[in-house]
Amino acid sequence: DSGVTQTPKHLITATGQRVTLRCSPRSGDLSVYWYQQSLDQGLQFLIQYYNGEERAKGNILERFSAQQFPDLHSELNLSSLELGDSALYFCASSVGPTGWDTEAFFGQGTRLTVV
Amino acid sequence: GENVEQHPSTLSVQEGDSAVIKCTYSDSASNYFPWYKQELGKRPQLIIDIRSNVGEKKDQRIAVTLNKTAKHFSLHITETQPEDSAVYFCAARGGNKLTFGTGTQLKVEL
Numbered sequence: 130d131s132g133v134t135q136t137p138k139h140l141i142t143a144t145g146q147r148v149t150l151r152c153s154p155r156s157g158d159l160s161v162y163w164y165q166q167s168l169d170q171g172l173q174f175l176i177q178y179y180n181g182e183e184r185a186k187g188n189i190l191e192r193f194s195a196q197q198f199p200d201l202h203s204e205l206n207l208s209s210l211e212l213g214d215s216a217l218y219f220c221a222s223s224v225g226p227t228g229w230d231t232e233a234f235f236g237q238g239t240r241l242t243v244v
Numbered sequence: 245g246e247n248v249e250q251h252p253s254t255l256s257v258q259e260g261d262s263a264v265i266k267c268t269y270s271d272s273a274s275n276y277f278p279w280y281k282q283e284l285g286k287r288p289q290l291i292i293d294i295r296s297n298v299g300e301k302k303d304q305r306i307a308v309t310l311n312k313t314a315k316h317f318s319l320h321i322t323e324t325q326p327e328d329s330a331v332y333f334c335a336a337r338g339g340n341k342l343t344f345g346t347g348t349q350l351k352v353e354l
Contacts (some may be wrong), residue, residue: 132286162342171250171346172288185341205314219287221342232278233342235287 132156133237135220143244147208150239150244154201154222160184161203162223162233163195167216178203209242246271248339250345256325258353265348267334268316274338275311277317282331282347292319292330324352 132155142148154161163175174187178197189195191209197203207214217240221233245259247270257263278293294301294308294317301308305324310317321328329352334345 131289164344172344174341174343177341185339187341206343232290232293235289237287 131234131236133220133222133234133236135239137239139240141242141244142210144210144212146210150205150218152203152236153221155234158222158224159201160223161197162221163205164219165216166219177198212243215243245341246274246336246341248336248343248345249279250334250348252348254349256351256353259324259326261324263321263324265319265332265352266316267345269336271338274336276337278335279319280333281307285312326352326354328352
């Protein structure tokens with residue numbers, strides 16, 4: 130167990146709908162990262178938050194948004210869902226934002242299926 | 245931004261042989277290079293990492309080398325075992341982002 134908790138584990142929804150994925154980082158970790166992993170694809174970086182503020186942004190679609198709350202949990206909101214959004218969404222957390230901070234620990238992921 | 249390239253995309257080896265996976269990165273400011281192993285349907289897990297102030301690091305059957313001048317780093321697995329079969333991802337941290345390579349599917353055959 131990495132200490133990073135993601136809910137729900139599985140999510141099935143229809144095209145055009147909106148969903149929210151939740152991530153609780155490890156105790157003491159201030160950074161949260163979101164990644165998308167499509168079938169047979171690598172880990173695509175979406176966005177990073179550090180202590181409530183957005184720190185880095187990757188190839189995140191405008192239909193997607195995220196935030197990190199004062200208790201450090203994070204939510205990834207996906208709207209106007211398309212079939213191509215079906216993927217495994219991972220959250221990871223680490224102690225600090227940059228430099229020599231330690232490894233990023235991954236949650237178990239949320240498998241999103243858009244039908 | 246950082247760009248990480250990883251090769252090969254698939255690798256098949258016989259049990260007991262060695263496996264080598266190579267990555268290159270673009271941002272010369274990157275200073276932390278972890279390797280993750282992902283088994284089917286599971287989360288990526290760190291297996292070894294190296295920071296830019298060292299050139300090589302070993303942990304039992306696993307070793308990582310880093311050439312900062314050439315901006316490439318490699319994962320070496322010796323005496324491979326069936327349980328080593330998985331997807332391996334390299335990554336490079338530059339600034340705030342941890343950028344991953346596209347992954348290598350390693351298959352260890354009996």
